[in-house]
Amino acid sequence: MGTPSSAGRYRIERLLGSGGFAAVWLGHDEELNARVAVKILADHWTLREDVRERFVQEARLLRQVDSHRLVQVFDIGELDDGRPYFVMTYADRGNMEERLTAGGLPLNEALRTAREIAEGVQALHERGIVHRDLKPSNVLLRSTPDGDRTMLSDLGIARTGDRLSSLTLPAGSPGYMAPEQTQIDGAPDQRSDVYGLGALTYHLLTGEPPGEARRPPSALQPAIPPTVDAIVLRALEPEREARWPSAAAFGAALDRLTSKIDTDPLAELAVTRDHRPERRRPGRRAMVIAGSAVAGTAMTAGAFLALAGGDDKGADPEGRWLRTDAGIPVQYRGQIVQAGTWCQMKGLSPALIAAMLKAESNFDPHLSDPKMDEYGIARWTPRVLVHWQSGGLNNPEPRPAQITPEMSIPAMGRYLCYWGKDLTAVPGDPALNLAATYRSSAKTVREAKGIPPKYRPYTDKVGRYINEYKPR
CATH class of the missing domain: 3.30.200.20 (Phosphorylase Kinase; domain 1)
Structure with a gap:
């Protein structure tokens, strides 16, 4: 350019x-x-x-x-x-992801910021727009005489009006996207953004996005009241019917709550200093930040940008998801964790993704097999990858030279999350059933009632690598 x-x-x-x-x-x-x-x-x-x-x-x-x-x-x-x-607008104070690198915000500041973000989402919903990619890097900050102003950005994968009822491809950002957003034709609506609001609020309060176990925010920060836990966890309900019905309802619940919380900043500071446990570095979060005052719209997932794989030196530094001494290339750990935690599914894990990459290409990002029409670190066929790349069919079919690890590794998570739902009744190791599905299809594995003999050597290899890569 x-x-x-x-x-x-x-x-x-x-x-x-x-x-x-x-x-x-x-x-x-x-x-x-x-x-x-x-x-x-x-x-x-x-x-x-x-x-x-x-x-x-x-x-x-x-x-x-x-x-x-x-x-x-x-x-x-x-x-x-x-x-x-x-x-x-130029966001001269950067974005919320940068603000959160030091951990969660003080309680009142976190709740006030969450209400402001909810106001922006409500404004979108009133015009029939679903954002679909609520996350800290899409919350921008601009200085004003009255303090920093919170603003939402990046409508690159937003859906509007009649497009809400058309075919919907998986899109969003891991850790913040609602379960239905991982599915083809999951038909995200305003309640998908309510889930995103809940995940954002969780991150503001705790310094981390919500994990798979959906622990209450107070499990990470004991100073958070149970009433806050209840509001946030309702927004994070897997079933959309159980969530707050709208961004306005979520914001109203926060408004009612914050009137009962002490707003004395000195009292709040004393609580956060004395009672907060030592922070743990986020294991699932580490997105590429390009400059302290980025307006945010050039660094997000969706139709215009590939999902960032992360600051891999900071991805999973304590070995929460993967062993750190097993030979997994450090530059890919961020994408591997992202793909392996894309959804909650039996068998899916970062260790499985790493094992499959080892079996597919030995972590070679330049692998080229024209005879099989397979390319890159995950051996994708371009006409298949086009459905699972960030933004799906909103982007053109990639050429072999364009199939980078940043594109192909997260796509593995999307693929396995979608087809893995068809394997729930299949006997055997769920992880190896997923690996066989990647090499064949969910239908093939389902009809064989497990791993077909043809793919057993491949899954045996994957199984050995899983044992090498998973934390002990």
Whole structure:
């Protein structure tokens, strides 16, 4: 992608962040003497009309909602080379993911921030928009005379109106996405965003996204009252009918609660210092951050950007998910943990994903087998991977050279979560049944009532590697 010197009247100063489909630049509005964020479509997507339309649609949606709890769009246009761009609020205080690197927020600050995020989600829902990718990096912060303003960003995978009833492909971010978002045609609705609000609030309170066990926030931070636990856990119910019915209802519950909590900041500080246990580093979280003041829209999952695999040096540093001395390449641990915890399913684990990668390619990201039409570290066939890549069919079928670990490893988790639901009645080791499904199909494994003989050598190998990689 070429470096533009300007976009319309906006002088480009420096790159804030970039992804596979777009980049966000810090710009300067010469006429108003103000800093702005300028999002520009990557040049190699300029001729794809469907990609251009989706890019422009994001700007339209942000403009239509017009809430101070969402990033504002001020202008839209094209560069001389034909690339579309739009101009947004500059988040000079960075994003919430950066704020949370030191751990959870003080109780009142966390609850106040959660209410503000819920206001932004409610504004989207009132216009018939489901965000689908609520997470800390999509919550931006801008300084104002009254303090930092919280704003939502990135509607790249948002769904609106009639699109809510059309075919829905798996999309979202692990740790924050509702269970139905892991399914093809899971038909996410406003209650999917309620789940995302619950996961975000959990992270604000504890410093970690919720884990598979759905422990109450107070299990990590004892100073959190049981009433807060109840509100957050209701938002995180696996069955959407059991959740809060709307973002407005979730926000109202927080409003009623916070009026009963001491708001003295000095008293709160004393509680958090004296009674909080030592923080544990998050095991499932470690997303790539590109600059302290990124506007956020260039670093998120969805139609425009591949899911980040993470800061792999910080992924699972204590060996919670994988042994640290078993030869698993450190640069892939983040993606492996992400794929292995994509959903709650018997047999699925980071150790299984690592074992399959070892069996498939010996962790070779450049593997190329044209005869079998299989490529990359996970041996994907491009016409199959197109369904399971981040954003699904909203993105084009990848060429072999484009099948990177960042694309192909998380796709394994999506694939196994979808097809694994058909294996619940199949006897045998659930992990090895999943491995056989990856090599064949769920139908093949189901009809064979287990691993077909043809795939037994492969699953035996996977089983040996699982034992080597899982923590002891």
